[in-house]
Amino acid sequence: MKEPMLQIRNLWKEYDDNIVLERLNLNVNEGEFISIVGASGCGKTTFLNLLLGTECVSRGEIRLDGQPLRQEPSVERGIVFQKYSVFPHLTVLENVLIGLEFGSTQLSGHWLGRMFGPQRQQAQQQARSMLAQVGLSHAEHQYPHQLSGGMRQRLSIAQSLVKQPRILLLDEPFGALDPGIRKDMHELVRKLWQEQHLTVFMITHDLSEGFHLGSRVWVFDHPRLDPQSPERYGAQVTFDIPLHKTAIQSAQTPHLLTEHVSTMVQPIPDAI
Ligand SMILES: Nc1ncnc2c1ncn2[C@@H]1O[C@H](COP(=O)(O)OP(=O)(O)OP(=O)(O)O)[C@@H](O)[C@H]1O
Structure with a gap:
């Protein structure tokens, strides 16, 4: 069996006493389109920065093609932010x-x-x-x-x-756009993903956008929370939802999607 393109093993990210991400264990195959959703502040952008190489992991590792991921940006990884990053x-x-x-x-x-x-x-x-x-x-x-x-x-x-790049990282790329323009952008990104055989990670606050575009949806959340000390526990991927083509098509009809997804939701085993 082909080795996953990206392997994330027991990954932790901390800033001083603030545990942002903990115990992430995930595999990603080449060509997947991962939509990332989750509450504000739960570490989604931090995760993208780790993939980009602008932040270092605190513990654990990310492997690309079986090798440790270079902890610096490189041409194999491109990023698009919500705010325009053009000159x-x-x-x-x-x-x-x-x-x-x-x-x-x-x-x-x-x-x-x-x-x-x-x-x-x-x-x-x-x-x-x-x-x-x-x-x-x-x-x-x-x-x-x-x-x-x-x-x-x-x-x-x-x-x-x-x-x-082989990997495209999108951090709320369409958040600032009007609905009509967002729809055009969805078509563009979907076309580029397919034509250029990209592996895409896209953060979105719009669930329907995540389901519509993704071939897989990750939900970042805090399975453990200490209200007295919110920095004590990090977020994990608590749901990993594979969406096959039929699910993507049915994104146009939300009730069908809900039924389809409820049969496919896979809680991450070690998320407690
Ligand atoms: N460079 C940094 N130094 C210290 N703390 C940081 C740094 N970057 C992020 N954090 C902290 O990490 C946590 C997660 O932030 P992050 O921006 O990754 O969340 P997010 O899920 O992307 O939020 P949003 O949806 O609001 O964009 C926050 O508590 C934030 O303050």
Whole structure:
């Protein structure tokens, strides 16, 4: 049997006395789309930061392809935040290009600057193709302040995906968007997930969005809580809900989804 792409073993994350996450044991296969839901402050973003490598685990480990995950950001992992992370003084095309420039001109830890000649032409081609995929070809010379919220979020996605990561981390990516635009973005993310064979982790506060897009839903919660000392126990994944294609389709009809999910909910055995 194929080894899971990501293996999370007895993972703990603490900030001083604050235990944020405890005893996470999870496997993720390549190509899964994990929707992450849970109460505010229970450690969802912290978990994403651990996967990204901007935070270190306190105990336990994360393995990628059987090897310890590098505790620093790398091109195999891209992230999109709720707040637009684009550079305001660069055009749409330059915003996508800069990701490629950062990636390709690093030497001995120093960023040497811009690409030139054929290398730049190739990068421009790659950036334009990415902009076409997110539907922004017509806006390549515009600046971020000239774009709508949805367009800016498309740009953030293009910026992350142009480096062809295997893992895409989405931290409430659509939280600030109007419902109509969110729907368009759902279609875009679903298309990119399938076409680019990505493994996606998406935090959302919108349960229906999580069920609609995910192939699996994780619920982060505190199985143990000390009201006198809330920092004493960390959150765990208390429910791991696999959603097969039929469930994703039935997301359009919530009552069917509820019935389907109730037969598939899998409490995590060691969550107490
Ligand atoms: N760098 C840090 N230093 C100290 N404590 C931190 C740090 N980052 C997060 N925390 C703490 O970790 C806990 C979890 O925060 P986190 O942002 O991961 O929660 P969340 O579930 O993503 O919340 P929300 O849904 O509101 O975004 C909080 O108590 C927070 O104060």
